[in-house]
Amino acid sequence: MILRSRPALVVAVLLMLSVVVQAKTVTLGASDNRTDVFLNLGDTLVVELSSGQVSGFRWVSHLPSPSTLTQLNDEVLPADKSARVPVQIVRFRFNAATVGDTTQVFGFETAVKMPGAAPQDTSAYSVRVHVALGSPQLGTAVLYGVYKGTLPCADCSGLETVLRLYAKGKFDTTYAFYVRTQTYRGAPHGDLVLSDRGDWAVLRGDATNPDATVYQLNPDDEQHSDSWLVTDEGSALVQLDREQKPIDSKMNLTLRRVP
Structure with missing residues (x-):
């Protein structure tokens, strides 16, 4: 286990990549x-x-x-x-x-x-x-979870998001990476699809609850990292702000787990 100190957070990182699976x-x-x-x-x-x-x-x-x-x-x-x-x-x-x-x-x-x-x-x-898709080789990692939802978009009607999380095993969150595909519906020049991939980490505690569980994408890149609060026993992820605080919005900020 590797501990990281973050302002206003009690964070225990429960996973780190043994092999970084980055986009090329x-x-x-x-x-x-x-x-x-x-x-x-x-x-x-x-x-x-x-x-x-x-x-x-x-x-x-x-x-x-x-x-x-x-x-x-x-x-x-x-x-x-x-x-x-x-x-x-x-x-x-x-x-x-x-x-x-x-x-x-x-x-x-x-x-x-x-x-x-x-x-x-x-x-x-x-x-x-x-x-x-970039799935891991058989025996190296498993599909840890798939989450879908339509998120707010500043210049389109909705951001359809599919987030796939991979890890070494169901109870072994090492060799962890994600693949995310987002479709910008109704963008100025028509629907636009973009995908990205990187590493992810499980954090203990957010800005308001030291016992919360947070999935953080790109944990070593503050400029491009984003955090998701795990709710409903892992069946949903709720987006947090840059300081890992809840976002005050009536718009949908939730991705829900699918089979």
């Missing part, structure tokens, strides 16, 4: 054209494509619908002017959001096809992506 980032370049990539939910795929200065042409991502990937953002890296042949690199980022297979295609093309102009699509790049 896979970066591909032009030489990886038509390759296969194997990811787990919550991983990040980065594709970097280069081009010379061709007026009116740029790399464009053609994300199929539906897709196992959710596009996060893209950025243009400035060309190295000291290089013999300066090239511009476009970096695309994707979240492995749902389980399944998809082919992600990119075209080097003009935004608008003009009469008499060069061909709209001069070259293409594709990658086959396979996304798995």
Whole structure:
């Protein structure tokens, strides 16, 4: 048992990871054209494509619908002017959001096809992506619990959440990690699905009750950690604030355990 001191809390950490199961980032370049990539939910795929200065042409991502990937953002890296042949690199980022297979295609093309102009699509790049749930190998861990619920969302109608907790055994909460998938319903540009994964810990005591049981996701990352109060003998999780205090709200802040 490892003890951690936290302000205003009596916290006994009942688990720590023996092996950290974090999301990974896979970066591909032009030489990886038509390759296969194997990811787990919550991983990040980065594709970097280069081009010379061709007026009116740029790399464009053609994300199929539906897709196992959710596009996060893209950025243009400035060309190295000291290089013999300066090239511009476009970096695309994707979240492995749902389980399944998809082919992600990119075209080097003009935004608008003009009469008499060069061909709209001069070259293409594709990658086959396979996304798995990321369940542990048989015998290393078990599914500790699955919790679902629709949480409040600032810029959508509701945040449908599925949280899967894994641990070494029912009464052995080591080698513990979570996989969470959240669907932003009614987001400004349509439904958006994102997944993440990381480690979790069982804490004894919150800001108001030293005997409370709290599940904390990402316990070693204060910027991205969130805490859930265990209620109804483990059948429900209620979200707490950053200081592990109850949140005063009439909106639903509960995830309920499902078979």
